[in-house]
Amino acid sequence: MAPAVATTPANRARDDLEQTWAYLQENVDKVMHNLREGMDMKTYMGVYTKVHNFCTSQKPTSTQQAGPIHSASRGAHLLGEEIYTLLGSYLSDHLKEVYNKAESHTDEALLSFYIREWKRYTDAAKYNNHLFKYLNRHWVKREMDEGKKNVYDIYTLHLVKWKDDFFTKVWDRVMAAVLKLVEKQRNGETIDQLQVKAIVDSCVSLGLDENDPTKSTLDVYRRHFEAPFLTATKTYYQQESKLFVAQNSVVEYMKKAEARLEEEKDRVGLFLHPDIMKKLMDVCNEALITDHSLLLRDEFQLLLDNERKEDLTRMYKLLSRIKDGLDPLRNRFEAHVRKAGLASVDKVATSGDNFEPKVYVDALLEVHSKYQQLVTVAFTGESEFVRSLDNACKEFVNRNEVCKSNSSRSPELLAKYTDQLLKKSAKAADEAELEDLLQQIMVVFKYIEDKDVFQKFYSRMLAKRLVNASSISDDAETSMISKLKEACGFEYTNKLQRMFQDVQISKDLNSSYRDWYDKVLQDGGEKRSVDSSYQILGTGFWPLNAPNTPFTPPMEVNKAVESFRRFYDQKHTGRKLTWLWQLCKGEIRANYVKQQKVPYTFQVSTYQMAVLLLFNEQETLDYSEIQEYTSLTDEILEHQVLGILVKARVVTTGSEDAKPAAGTKYTLNPNFKNKKIKVNLNVSVKSEQKTESDETHKTVEEDRKLLLQAVIVRIMKGRKKLRHVQLVEEVINQVKNRFPPKVSDIKKNIDALMEKDYLERLDNDELAYIA
Structure with a gap:
């Protein structure tokens, strides 16, 4: 008889492992190669049960006696590890076969093979993960919880093996094929984009966190796909752009670069991972824009000179993509606008000092409006370009040819133009148009440095409009003051608002005075000699000075003034009235003119009125007599009174060359003629x-x-x-x-x-x- 062989626990365990793995390998092999044929439920449960029974075997693994708990735990640990190791070895052998088959494929055929094998392999991995679920749930989990390295769930084990045993060997060839495919697309050929997307997805799937295998990373993707893809992209566009620039204009190149950037952006959405977007754009920006930025900037001035907004927009968008790309453009734009503004003012200045304020302000606004639109349209209203525009406008508004002799000329002219807009005239704008014009005034006002000069001129002109009741409307005046207040604050417009309050108070005061005066006349049996109205202007708020000449008002005027003074003293005690005769005006009827059915009405200053009323007593007066009766100084009498009356031929001197002086005789002109019935003689002279x-x-x-x-x-x-x-x-x-x-x-x-x-x-x- 043959000698009997003793059966030890270790031998039994090894026999069980060999039998178990033989059964498992047979079915795993079917999954790896013929998964499409499927696996019946009986076989599936047989494999699952085999793994379960083997891992939970209570057989001791050493000759030493052990407690039941320790024996079971230790046995499960060893048997689970051996199955895990055998499965890993199987996968390595399987992938060697796959690699050997891949050697015979190149380019797109290699991509198709890689994608097909990846799909079959990962589908099998998911199925095997279910078959070995018990191993995952117990042995793998315990090993991972204890911090063991290189232990993964069964699905992840498949991925690790793919990466180590196949991916690293074949990837360079796969990536080269991908880059060739993408280059074909960039050259205008049609490609199978799904192939590239599948390659990218597989690369992303291989990213594992070494510290926590349950988490994924993009490390593999970034290293093996993203890095070579970006390098190839940069090389491609550097070569293409260099060649294109040499053969085409800068504008055509910008169109080409714009299209290429859009293509690359779309490419990310089609088959690349979103993570690459910023890096890809940075690479493209460098190759397409940064490398040619000097060439683009050199073209900027030409585009500005020719007002090519569309191309300027294109250049702005391109250079805004790179760091500090727009700074030189902003500087050139500022210099260009400043030059344009100065040139515009130079045209106005050539006409001398006689140009209208409107012409000057329109010249400033025209330049600003033109380039503000350019900033809005071409440069998308970007704040730095707005600042460049503001800097340029501030420069040519305050330091131009007109301002050479007087640095405060701009605010003065702007205030005068505002006065023209807000004063009643035959050509006055309608309400909507006026509001728009006032808004344009504020555009120029924003750039004026000497805002106090504008305020001083504006307040004096406003005072005249209010005193003379020549404002186009209270709403327009209020609107302008509100705009100034918003721009410069309450203090800037405080006095202007107080002037308005005084005018309103004066209206109420005149109404009370008329009621009082009518009652006095009725009680005294008198008749009204002068139809008068008065304005009480608070000292300190109105930019007005006391008269610069002594004056003896006519008896008719003096009587009305004294009447109002009595009324005012009764209403307010302790207040002193100072009469601003230089601002007073009135109307007198000329009944003396021959052959005039409807008498002329002269609109005159109070000084002119005083002189004309003297001719009620006699038709001819000597200069000295006129001065004696009125007490006016030579300066006022010569230029603001007699000079205007003689020029209008209301009075005559007998000699056209006679100058106002002692001995000059003035005679009322009975043959006075004028096209208008109402004649305005209250006009200011240039010297004034x-x-x-x-x-x-x-x-x-x-x-x-x-x-x-x-x-x-x-x-x-x-x-x-x-x-x-x-x-x-x-x-x-x-x-x-x-x-x-x-x-x-x-x-x-x-x-x-x-x-x-x-x-x-x-x-x-x-x-x-x-x-």
Whole structure:
């Protein structure tokens, strides 16, 4: 007899493993190669049960006696590991066969093979994952919980094996085939985009987090697909763009680059992973834009000169994609607008000082409107281009040919144009048009540096409109003041609003006066000699001066004035009325003109009225007599009264060359003729306008001095001590919204305050406030 062989637990375990794996391998092999044929439920349950029974075997694995719990735990651990290891070895062998088959394929055929095998392999992996679910649930989970490395669930094990045993060997060839396919598409050929997408998806699926196998990463995708794809893209576009630029215009190149960038963006949505978008755009931007940025910027001036908005838009969009791409464009744009603005003003300046304020303001607005539209359309209203436009406009509005002789000319002309718009005239704009024009005024106003000059001229002109009741409408005046208030604050428009209040109060006061006067006349049996109205203007709010000449009003006027004074003194005690005769006006009827059925009505100043009423007593008067009766100075009498009356031929001197002087005789002209029945003689002369303008500028200078001193004192009162340089900087910051102060002016006013003992100088160039 043959000798008997003893059967040990270790031998039995090894026999069980061999039998079990033989059964499992047979069915795993069917899954890997013939999954389409499927697996019947009996076989499926047989495999699942085999794995379960083998992993839960209670057989001890050593000759040592062990407790039942320890034996079961240790046995399950070893048997689970051996099945896991055998499955891994099987997958490696399987993938060697796949790789050997792949060797015979190239280019698109290789891609098709890779995709087909990937699909079959991953489908099998999912199925095997179910077959070995018990192994996943117990042995694999316990190993992973204990922190064991290189242990994965069965599906992930398949992916790891694919990556290690097949992917790394074949990928370079696969990626080369992908890049050839994409290049074909870039060259205009049609490709199977689904192939590339499948390759990308497989690459993404292979990303595993080494620290946590249950999580995925894009590391594999980024290293093996993204990096070579980006490199190839950059090389392709560098070569293409270099060749295209050499053979085509810059504009055509921009169109080409624009199209290419859009294609690459679409390509991401078609078959690339979204993660690549930013990097891909960066690579394309570098090859298509950055490398040719100098060429593009050199074309910018030509496009500006020819106003090619569409191409400027295209250039803006391209260069906005790269870092600091637009900075040189903004600088050139600012210089271009400044040059255009200065040229526009130069055309106006060639006509001398006689141009209309409207012509000047329209020249400024035309340039601004043109380039604001360009910024909005071509540069999408980008804030930095808006700033460049503002800088350029500020420059040519404040420092142009018109402003050379007088730096404050722009605000003065703007105020005069505003006055023309808001004054009643035959060509006055309708309400909607006027509002639009006022809005344009504010566009120029925004760029004016000497806003205090505008305020001074505007307030004087507003005062005249209100006093003369020549405003086009209260709504228009209110709208303009609201705009100024919004731009510069309450303090800027406070006096303007108070002027309006005075006008309204005066209307109510005149109504009360008429009721009072009618009652006085009725009680006294008198008749009204003059139909008069009055305006009470608060001192300090109205930019008006007392008369610069003595004046004896006519008896008729004096009587009306005294009547109002009695009424006003009864209503308000302790107030003093100062009559601003230079602003008073009226109408008188000329009944003396021969052969005139309807008498002329002369619109005159009070000074003119006083002179004309003298001719009620006699038809001829000597210059000296007129001056004696009226008390007017030579300057006023010569230029503002007699000069205008003679020029209008209301009175004659007997000689056209006779100048107003003692001995000159003035005779009422009975043959006066005019096309209009109502004749306006109350007109200002140019010399008067010039004097008024000069006085306004002097007032501005005085106001600036007082403002600077007030700001200096306010700052020093709060800070007590401050270095000279710091004080100058703070003053500039606080005043610059009203006007740009000169450092020399600030220093002069600091010295003036030191002389007045408001400030004292300390060591180290420091100033101190004296309480």
